[in-house]
Amino acid sequence: MFIQTEVTPNPNSLKFLPEKEVSKIGPLEVKSKEDTKNELLRNILSINGVTGIFLGENFLSVNKKENIDWEDLKHIIISFINDYYSNGNNSVLEEEKDLEENKNLTEIEKKIINLLETKIRPAVAKDGGDIKFKEFKSGVVKVQLQGSCSGCPSSTATLKQGVENLLRHYVPEVKEVIAL
Numbered sequence: 097m098f099i100q101t102e103v104t105p106n107p108n109s110l111k112f113l114p115e116k117e118v119s120k121i122g123p124l125e126v127k128s129k130e131d132t133k134n135e136l137l138r139n140i141l142s143i144n145g146v147t148g149i150f151l152g153e154n155f156l157s158v159n160k161k162e163n164i165d166w167e168d169l170k171h172i173i174i175s176f177i178n179d180y181y182s183n184g185n186n187s188v189l190e191e192e193k194d195l196e197e198n199k200n201l202t203e204i205e206k207k208i209i210n211l212l213e214t215k216i217r218p219a220v221a222k223d224g225g226d227i228k229f230k231e232f233k234s235g236v237v238k239v240q241l242q243g244s245c246s247g248c249p250s251s252t253a254t255l256k257q258g259v260e261n262l263l264r265h266y267v268p269e270v271k272e273v274i275a276l
Contacts, residue, residue, distance in 0.1 A: 097175050097181055104157065107249030108147075110166055111224035112156045114177050115188040121224045124189060126240040130270040136180040136188055140173055141221070150226060151189060154275040157224030157243040160248025204269050205232050209242070211266055216259055220245055227259070235271030237263060251275070 102111040125256040126132050129141040140149055140156075145164030151156040158173055160166070186244070203208070209229045220227050225245030231238040239259070245251050252275075260273040 097178055099177055100233055101170060101174075102127055102224070104244035104248070105250045105254075106159075106223075106225075106246075107158045107196060108162055109157050109224055109244035110170065111244065112158065112173060113154065114156075114181060116154075118154055118156055118188040119170060120187050121189050123153075123221075123242070124151045125191070125226070125246075134186075134188060136176055139176045143169060143172055145169060146173075150224065150246075152221055152224070152226070152243075155224060156188070158193075159244070159246070166228045186211065202232075204267060205229070207267055208232055208237055208263060208270065211263060212259075218255075219258075222228070223248075230276055232270075235269060237270055237273045239273060241275050 097115060099115070102113065103220075104111055104126065123170055126141065127149060128139050129138040132138060135149045140146055140158060146158060147161055148157070148159040156177070158169070163221065174191040212227055212229050216227055223244050223250070225241060225243035228240045228242065229237070230240050241251055245254075253274055255275055259276060260270070263270040263273060
């Protein structure tokens, strides 16, 4: 299997594309091997210097400590991914997780979530990340950045110039967007 890698705007995050489905249950971020029973994720998280993994539909973004070089990690990660799929696994995550229902959301919150999912999430997924709605209160939208977006030097600019401007354009009640 040929596994491509792509750089992301975050120098401490690298995107791995295994040419197979990765997550059948939607985007997920795992930061500790204790948080998963999946063999591949546990192996990657056991590598010295790896700080987290973000899984999308067809990619894994791996985050590392700043003082570790990608050349020291990349080949080990690719080897783990190759071994995992060559052992007959068709995807990394297959189980349906309990999807949180949109509990008592206001119309404004539903509109914000729809914009995040249709206009913003696909763009950040291209860079190996994700954005999740957390709260809307007093004109302030709180979001959580995951994967490559978490800790990325350009994420503040993207958040203010991209996400905030777009949401303010479509939802006049939005005054500011902040990341948790």
